Amino acid sequence: METYTFEVLEQDSRVDRYLSELMPDLSRSYIQKLIKERHVQVDEDVVKASYRLSEGEQVSIVVPDPIPLIIEAEDIPLDILYEDADLLVVNKPKGMVVHPAPGHSTGTLVNAILFHCRNELSGINGVLRPGIVHRIDKDTTGSLLVCKTDQAHQNLAQQLKEHSITRRYHTIVHGNIKEDQVTIDAAIGRHPTDRKKMSTASAKGRNAITHLSVLERFGDYTYVSCELETGRTHQIRVHLSSIGHPILGDEVYGPSKIPVIAKHTMGQTLHAKTLGFIHPSTAEYVEFDAPLPAYFVELLDKLRYNYTNKGTL
16 A cells, blocks of 8 residues: 655646546546545545645545455466567457456466466556456457556557557458448447347447458358447447348357358357557557468358359358
């Protein structure tokens, strides 16, 4: 537990905003949480987050020691696309859950990362957590960003919030998308009746935009690249399903009967191929590409062969 004290040099600034600017390793939401828990004082008086500071006042904040998560480190092989002192980019395999949850307490990406990085992981917002900035579904493969330092985590979380991180996915969908370029702009929220699903029909949806580019056409199926402008839960899966082109193999948003050609895909055919961002230390744009998994390549080869030879899919 550490206490930090600052003298206010300018007036008329909210105390939560003031502290978040002075302490960039702490998110504003976490600072607001500390204020609610009475860990912030102005001239020894407890204040609310909306309190406006005056020049000459003394602001003190008590930051508790991070709480360690009780997650076991496991020696699970990782396909690392890039690693340095600040972060690493991992190529997640199909079937691996990112973060432990009920029913998935071991064998997750986090268990593997804890073993690989040991104590070199971010712990912002009061919890020693294994640097996860964003997530992808269990059955989605591809590039995932992991932060080792609080500074890197805060920086990249802000880039994610500003939608400035490049996230490009490859997928195969049902049907023939006739246009070469398509933009889907449809808010996403919880499904009105099925709480385990997301939907564009939600009354409380948040804005969501996905840009599609057709890569190849196979008659009854289309191979596309999807670039996210926003990052809502199941965004690509929901958006593609909403326009009548669900992802091949998607057992939640796709047709109830999975085509024979997709029987061995183990869920949706979706791969996080490209990840690009401004590096938090060098301030240079970097971009990483995760190669398509073997099952995806084999499926594309089958589709090309069947389409060229007018086979039955």
